Amino acid sequence: xxxxxxxxxxxxxxxxxxxxxxxxxxxxxxxxxxxxxxxxxxxxxxxxxxxxxxxxxxxxxxxxxxxxxxxxxxxxxxxxxxxxxxxxxxxxxxxxxxxxxxxxxxxxxxxxxxxxxxxxxxxxxxxxxxxxxxxxxxxxxxxxxxxxxxxxxxxxxxxxxxxxxxxxxxxxxxxxxxxxxxxxxxxxxxxxxxxxxxxxxxxxxxxxxxxxxxxxxxxxxxxxxxxxxxxxxxxxxxxxxxxxxxxxxxxxxxxxxxxxxxxxxxxxxxxxxxxxxxxxxxxxxxxxxxxxxxxxxxxxxxxxxxxxxxxxxxxxxxxxxxxxxxxxxxxxxxxxxxxxxxxxxxxxxxxxxxxxxxxxxxxxxxxxxxxxxxxxxxxxxxxxxxxxxxxxxxxxxxxxxxxxxxxxxxxxxxxxxxxxxxxxxxxxxxxxxxxxxxxxxxxxxxxxxxxx
Amino acid sequence: xxxxxxxxxxxxxxxxxxxxxxxxxxxxxxxxxxxxxxxxxxxxxxxxxxxxxxxxxxxxxxxxxxxxxxxxxxxxxxxxxxxxxxxxxxxxxxxxxxxxxxxxxxxxxxxxxxxxxxxxxxxxxxxxxxxxxxxxxxxxxxxxxxxxxxxxxxxxxxxxxxxxxxxxxxxxxxxxxxxxxxxxxxxxxxxxxxxxxxxxxxxxxxxxxxxxxxxxxxxxxxxxxxxxxxxxxxxxxxxxxxxxxxxxxxxxxxx
Numbered sequence: 001x002x003x004x005x006x007x008x009x010x011x012x013x014x015x016x017x018x019x020x021x022x023x024x025x026x027x028x029x030x031x032x033x034x035x036x037x038x039x040x041x042x043x044x045x046x047x048x049x050x051x052x053x054x055x056x057x058x059x060x061x062x063x064x065x066x067x068x069x070x071x072x073x074x075x076x077x078x079x080x081x082x083x084x085x086x087x088x089x090x091x092x093x094x095x096x097x098x099x100x101x102x103x104x105x106x107x108x109x110x111x112x113x114x115x116x117x118x119x120x121x122x123x124x125x126x127x128x129x130x131x132x133x134x135x136x137x138x139x140x141x142x143x144x145x146x147x148x149x150x151x152x153x154x155x156x157x158x159x160x161x162x163x164x165x166x167x168x169x170x171x172x173x174x175x176x177x178x179x180x181x182x183x184x185x186x187x188x189x190x191x192x193x194x195x196x197x198x199x200x201x202x203x204x205x206x207x208x209x210x211x212x213x214x215x216x217x218x219x220x221x222x223x224x225x226x227x228x229x230x231x232x233x234x235x236x237x238x239x240x241x242x243x244x245x246x247x248x249x250x251x252x253x254x255x256x257x258x259x260x261x262x263x264x265x266x267x268x269x270x271x272x273x274x275x276x277x278x279x280x281x282x283x284x285x286x287x288x289x290x291x292x293x294x295x296x297x298x299x300x301x302x303x304x305x306x307x308x309x310x311x312x313x314x315x316x317x318x319x320x321x322x323x324x325x326x327x328x329x330x331x332x333x334x335x336x337x338x339x340x341x342x343x344x345x346x347x348x349x350x351x352x353x354x355x356x357x358x359x360x361x362x363x364x365x366x367x368x369x370x371x372x373x374x375x376x377x378x379x380x381x382x383x384x385x386x387x388x389x390x391x392x393x394x395x396x397x398x399x400x401x402x403x404x405x406x407x408x409x410x411x412x413x414x415x416x417x418x419x420x421x422x423x424x425x426x427x428x429x430x431x432x433x434x435x436x437x438x439x440x441x442x443x444x445x446x447x448x449x450x451x452x
Numbered sequence: 453x454x455x456x457x458x459x460x461x462x463x464x465x466x467x468x469x470x471x472x473x474x475x476x477x478x479x480x481x482x483x484x485x486x487x488x489x490x491x492x493x494x495x496x497x498x499x500x501x502x503x504x505x506x507x508x509x510x511x512x513x514x515x516x517x518x519x520x521x522x523x524x525x526x527x528x529x530x531x532x533x534x535x536x537x538x539x540x541x542x543x544x545x546x547x548x549x550x551x552x553x554x555x556x557x558x559x560x561x562x563x564x565x566x567x568x569x570x571x572x573x574x575x576x577x578x579x580x581x582x583x584x585x586x587x588x589x590x591x592x593x594x595x596x597x598x599x600x601x602x603x604x605x606x607x608x609x610x611x612x613x614x615x616x617x618x619x620x621x622x623x624x625x626x627x628x629x630x631x632x633x634x635x636x637x638x639x640x641x642x643x644x645x646x647x648x649x650x651x652x653x654x655x656x657x658x659x660x661x662x663x664x665x666x667x668x669x670x671x672x673x674x675x676x677x678x679x680x681x682x683x684x685x686x687x688x689x690x691x692x693x694x695x696x697x698x699x700x701x702x703x704x705x706x707x
Contacts, residue, residue: 002567003558010546079542083603086509087559088531094559 003094007101011074016067017105020143023063024056024113039340040205042117044124045286047269048205049117050132051212053110054139057201058174064106064143066167068150071102072235076158095236102147107140114139127286129271134217135202141221142200145228146170152234156243174201181265194261198223198254202265209284209319211269219261226253273319284319287339293349294339301335301356304389309430312361330437335361343397351397357389358382358396359443360429362436374442376402380409380452381432381443387414388429409444409452416448424449459523461485462611462641463508467517470500470507478503480665481517490637492652492673493645494694495662501645502539504662505615508643509536522610532561535609539616539645541600545589549580549599552588556603570606578602579628593620601629605636612642618651630655653677653690661697669697 007013028035028042035042035052042052075081084094114136122128154162177199180190190196197216226249233246272286281298283291298315305311315335318328330336335356337344343355359382366375379402387393393414395403417425431446444452463486470479478500493501506512507519510531524530543552553574557567575584578598583591588599597620604612618626633655636642646652652659652673659676661669669676673690680692684699 002564003555006547006551006555010544010551074544075542078544079540080544081542082506082509082511082538082540083536083542083556084559085511086531086534086536087556088528088561089559090528 003097004100007097008104011098011101012071013101013105016071016102016147017109019067020060020064020106020109021112023060027056027059034204039208043120045126045208046118046121046128047131047135047211048208049114049121050135051202051205053114053117054135054202055204057139057142058178061142061146061174061200062167062170064146065150065170066163068102068147069154069163069166072151072154073158091238092236095232099148099151099232099235102151103144106143106147110140110143127272131211131269131271135212138217138220141224145224145231148228148231152231155235174199178203193263193265194258197261197265200224207266207321208286209269209273210266212265213262213267215260215262216265219257222260223253223257226250280314282314283317283339287317290339297349297352297356301353304357305361308360308433315356330362332437336363338363347397354386354390354394355396358386359436360385360433362433365439376405377442377444379406380413381447383410384413384417384447385429385432388417413444413448413452416451461487462522464520468514468519469516470503470512471515472503478665479507482667484660484667484670486641486643488639488641489657490633490642490644490655491658491660492656493643493660493662494649494652496698499662500665501662502615505613505643505645509534509613532607533610535604535607535612537600537604537614537617541596543588546587548585548587549575550584552599553603553606557606560607562607574602574606577605577632594622594625597621610640612636612640614644616645618646618648649691649694650688663698
């Protein structure tokens, strides 16, 4: 304890901790970046704060490795080798004090930055649940492992070039592994997800309803513990032979962790996405506050939809980011909606009814990535079906170019539909609904009986 | 305070050979014994003084021959009983004097409750009490040297090894240091390597003269002085004795 106290007061460890905090705060607050945007913002929820901080490890982890290396060069820099070599206490006692102080300061720095995000999440009404805990614990373990690895390697390669070289190498490796996690790069084609997860940095937070799976935490904790032990061993190993043996923990850690790590990093976050219902309207717990406005609109819309032969009986939020809405299974009894990032976010609640009956109670089958022509035709059909239920043709919320391109075919479809006998109208609206439920075929063709 | 003595000499070396690196033999077959008292280790540059002290301090292992320190075969318990000031006194510049001496006391496994008093005593004996809470990087060279002496004596060593302890000390400090040496030598075996022959004359009970890794002379300062004649170089009898003993054909170089 005596030596630990001295190290905490006089070594570079507190500066390493401060560097971590300063680096994180500088990156977080000096840039207008994804971590400030939308529902996934780093200050919105406890778990998004934890996950964004893990993303920032792309920059922070190399920083801790470099800082650890600078601290590890102390004996070389100060020329204390002879003096310390003649003392009675085993080397690992001394190493434990030095490495312990660094670990304490780095972990505290990491937790301090998380606390900053968590405090804002509380302020912004984020839901408290424990998904942040393992994410943050593994992050804290990662900075400790990084610091110790830097320290150990600096002891083995005592040169002023060691800290910058280590930091740059770590940065290159992490950027490569992190980019490989981008869903757009199709990770399985670059590297297996298990290998990618050896990086302590997570990919950017894209889905507030998801969280990191337990298997990821477990595997990363095992791997990072191995890495930390190797760093510590390198720091205290007195001979070249024992330094080679220091590779054992990291190799064993990787060998145990790789089978544990899963192919998918994120899983559904039950704590925030569990459904909360009022009347026929159900939303994720995270969006509970929107029920006040959604419930009346849902009741009204379901009443209108009762004209259908197989009318839906409830309205349910998909609790998914819009990008993945088409992966949610569709059933006739449920009007599947997407509360965030779309019409419900940008329209007034008064207009929600129109949105709910569009496509005869079915959501769009397309994402931003799909072809414009198909999307325009679907938008026109959805606009016309909405008008069929509400009795008034109004634009749906959408990109302006889609609204403008769909306006004319929507009007034509609406006119064509109104001209038909009532039973035929219902048959064609039902056909359009069937397309909306299965996402097979063309809704506008179905709605107009093949005229458009 | 100390365990009953089970050895004849604090330091006993027989045919001691110590290598620096793989090739260079810096100490070449030295046989000597040292007991309590102050032993001055003299010799020209490159004579092997520092290498001998590093071997005594357990930094270097003998390549051959035997070296027995305090009759203790266990390295860890032996090291608790040794004090060492290296020629290049590496220290943590961000620590205060007191903190660094405390840290060294911890490394020397001085029992925890005794550390604060031991540190205070060592700092006072080294004459640094008024600067004890200053950081080492703020001290002058002479004061850093005294901090080095303080850390060497903090564990009340039975064998105290000081490599060039007076380098950087001003004349007044050197005089005080000689008094400290005399005091330390009453109940410990103190080995002082130095260039300054007058330090040896003033404070040492015994002189060891090395040249090219070999023992040239071991005896009292008076015996060393007696070896010289008026014809030998030097300002004092002991300097002339030193010159006389080193003036062998094996000496090379101009100075």
